[in-house]
Amino acid sequence: MADVALNPSTAEPAAKAVDRASVLRGFRLGDLAFFNLTRGAALLVLVLLGGVIVALIAGALPALQTFGFGFVTSQSWNPVTEKFGALAPIYGTLVTSLIAMLIAVPVGLGIAIFLTELCPPVLRRPIGIAVELLAGIPSIIYGIWGLFVFAPFLQQTLQPFLISVFGNIPILSSVFAGPPYGIGVLTAGLILAIMVLPFITSISRDVFETVPPVLKEAAYGVGCTTWEVVRNVVIPYTRVGVIGGVMLGLGRALGETMAVTFVIGNAHKISASILQPGTTISATIANEFTEAVGDLYTSSLIALGLLLFVITFVVLAFARLMLLRLEKQQGK
Amino acid sequence: MTARVSFAGRKRSNGVMMGLCMAAAVFGLTWLVIILGTLLWEGFSGLSTAVFTENTPPPGSAGGLLNAIVGSLIMTGLGVVIGTPIGILAGTYMAEYGRHSRLSTVVRFINDILLSAPSIVVGLFIYEVMVIQMGHFSAIAGSVALAVIVIPVVVRTTEDMLLLVPNPLREAASALGMPRHFVIRRIAYRAARAGMITGVLLAIARVSGETAPLLFTALNNQFASTNLNGPMASLPVVIFQFALSPYADWQKLAWTGALIITLAVLTLSILARVVAARTQK
Numbered sequence: 001m002a003d004v005a006l007n008p009s010t011a012e013p014a015a016k017a018v019d020r021a022s023v024l025r026g027f028r029l030g031d032l033a034f035f036n037l038t039r040g041a042a043l044l045v046l047v048l049l050g051g052v053i054v055a056l057i058a059g060a061l062p063a064l065q066t067f068g069f070g071f072v073t074s075q076s077w078n079p080v081t082e083k084f085g086a087l088a089p090i091y092g093t094l095v096t097s098l099i100a101m102l103i104a105v106p107v108g109l110g111i112a113i114f115l116t117e118l119c120p121p122v123l124r125r126p127i128g129i130a131v132e133l134l135a136g137i138p139s140i141i142y143g144i145w146g147l148f149v150f151a152p153f154l155q156q157t158l159q160p161f162l163i164s165v166f167g168n169i170p171i172l173s174s175v176f177a178g179p180p181y182g183i184g185v186l187t188a189g190l191i192l193a194i195m196v197l198p199f200i201t202s203i204s205r206d207v208f209e210t211v212p213p214v215l216k217e218a219a220y221g222v223g224c225t226t227w228e229v230v231r232n233v234v235i236p237y238t239r240v241g242v243i244g245g246v247m248l249g250l251g252r253a254l255g256e257t258m259a260v261t262f263v264i265g266n267a268h269k270i271s272a273s274i275l276q277p278g279t280t281i282s283a284t285i286a287n288e289f290t291e292a293v294g295d296l297y298t299s300s301l302i303a304l305g306l307l308l309f310v311i312t313f314v315v316l317a318f319a320r321l322m323l324l325r326l327e328k329q330q331g332k
Numbered sequence: 333m334t335a336r337v338s339f340a341g342r343k344r345s346n347g348v349m350m351g352l353c354m355a356a357a358v359f360g361l362t363w364l365v366i367i368l369g370t371l372l373w374e375g376f377s378g379l380s381t382a383v384f385t386e387n388t389p390p391p392g393s394a395g396g397l398l399n400a401i402v403g404s405l406i407m408t409g410l411g412v413v414i415g416t417p418i419g420i421l422a423g424t425y426m427a428e429y430g431r432h433s434r435l436s437t438v439v440r441f442i443n444d445i446l447l448s449a450p451s452i453v454v455g456l457f458i459y460e461v462m463v464i465q466m467g468h469f470s471a472i473a474g475s476v477a478l479a480v481i482v483i484p485v486v487v488r489t490t491e492d493m494l495l496l497v498p499n500p501l502r503e504a505a506s507a508l509g510m511p512r513h514f515v516i517r518r519i520a521y522r523a524a525r526a527g528m529i530t531g532v533l534l535a536i537a538r539v540s541g542e543t544a545p546l547l548f549t550a551l552n553n554q555f556a557s558t559n560l561n562g563p564m565a566s567l568p569v570v571i572f573q574f575a576l577s578p579y580a581d582w583q584k585l586a587w588t589g590a591l592i593i594t595l596a597v598l599t600l601s602i603l604a605r606v607v608a609a610r611t612q613k
Binding site for chain 1: 357364517542583587590
């Protein structure tokens with residue numbers, strides 16, 4: 001059609017002109033339709049986020065109205081008397097994520113440094129690909145492994161060891177107070193660490209690779225050791241990106257459901273010992289939501305979800321801003 | 333003198349730190365190998381044809397995972413079918429029409445957050461807007477929950493891939509008199525096709541292991557069902573239920589199901605890499 005319209009020197013010019021106009025109108029309409037279609041889809045992404053927030057707030061409203069601010073400061077979680085407080089799940093979420101980050105960040109950064117600076121080039125790609133593939137494995141796999149393999153293992157080895165070593169030291173003895181259950185806050189934290197490890201590794205490796213080789217070569221040229229290059233060139237250059245990557249990992253750990261639910265023990269209490277069972281926000285929702293009877297119970301669980309969403313939103317937004325700053329720095 | 337001492341010290345600290353990095357690599361990779369090893373061992377020992385031909389059994393008897401596998405396929409497929417077009421269109425807007433517009437900047441930021449938002453929250457959202465409205469759990473609600481997770485993945489890859497298409501290609505097409513939507517659909521999409529397929533494959537890999545969003549949308553079903561309006565079993569939820577049960581038969585099936593999911597996810601991720609690698613040539 002288009003080439004007919006572009007060739008006006010043939011017979012019946014008037015008819016052709018009409019034809020051409022209608023074709024062009026068709027093009028314009030098609031353009032307009034497609035533009036609005038794509039714009040609508042882009043807006044839908046915003047609507048989705050707005051919808052999540054509105055739906056959660058609407059669902060959480062009865063609980064928030066009943067308990068007010070006390071919802072986040074109360075420890076009681078009693079479906080019979082319908083008294084609900086979120087402190088124990090919040091505490092469990094924060095502590096398990098803290099344990100996970102304490103282990104996964106140094107180890108993940110170590111692996112990333114190994115991959116970018118030390119690894120023989122032959123192994124670099126296979127290990128890198130393996131780490132990326134592992135980052136995609138569903139969390140339920142980590143959960144089932146944690147339940148059947150890791151928890152019994154910890155119960156027989158690490159936990160008795162911790163109890164006996166720290167048993168006589170004043171403060172630490174209560175942090176590592178027995179008995180060894182296998183499942184519990186520490187186990188959940190360790191599983192989370194293993195789960196976010198590939199994630200943190202692959203992001204920090206990508207971030208480390210943004211360092212211009214010239215900078216590193218210059219540092220090596222003046223006689224720096226590998227560690228000095230990493231500490232004085234690679235890490236300062238990528239600091240913002242590394243923080244962003246770590247925060248993304250933290251966002252994962254905070255919101256993770258299945259890996260934790262299997263091994264946390266689902267006990268609504270805050271114990272000083274990290275060997276005792278506890279619960280997290282996501283584990284509480286996953287375990288209790290379908291069994292929740294009564295509007296207030298359901299509403300309290302949705303309020304927990306709202307809290308989780310707010311916490312992870314802040315963490316993830318911070319992470320993205322950090323990574324955006326790294327991108328801008330590269331753009332310069 | 334001091335220089336020589338500090339040189340030895342520097343060498344030593346270098347050795348220590350590099351040793352630690354290497355130890356971290358060995359330590360981290362060991363755990364991941366152990367997990368995969370256990371999974372293969374436990375999963376393959378329970379693998380048989382019955383797994384693919386029989387439905388989930390009542391406690392204490394033998395059976396398979398047929399209804400769960402079928403349910404997973406249906407809901408994943410439907411979720412991808414719903415989510416992919418929306419994701420591709422939104423990504424198209426951000427890369428083609430509004431590359432520097434404020435809307436794109438905001439959507440990009442929000443999309444990145446949705447990309448790693450806790451999936452259990454998505455489950456709660458769909459419960460609120462679909463399950464309560466419909467009055468019962470349903471496979472369609474589960475599919476929509478999965479679609480919500482598919483969208484950000486597809487948006488991200490579509491935008492990235494379209495941005496890689498060189499502008500002269502678009503300019504040449506426009507110079508021939510093509511309208512904008514023709515340029516996008518016939519030229520840009522074609523040039524970025526492999527990358528966009530990669531994105532969809534990654535999205536499928538991502539949702540096929542998702543458990544949390546299905547727990548209170550599609551729920552579970554002991555029996556074979558293809559009714560989209562009723563509860564439907566899915567592999568992850570069945571694994572969750574069976575693994576936490578006290579029955580040895582069920583636990584065995586949970587391991588086998590976990591193996592099936594892992595193999596499916598790994599296959600999809602590798603396929604996505606192959607497709608992506610082919611375009612880069």
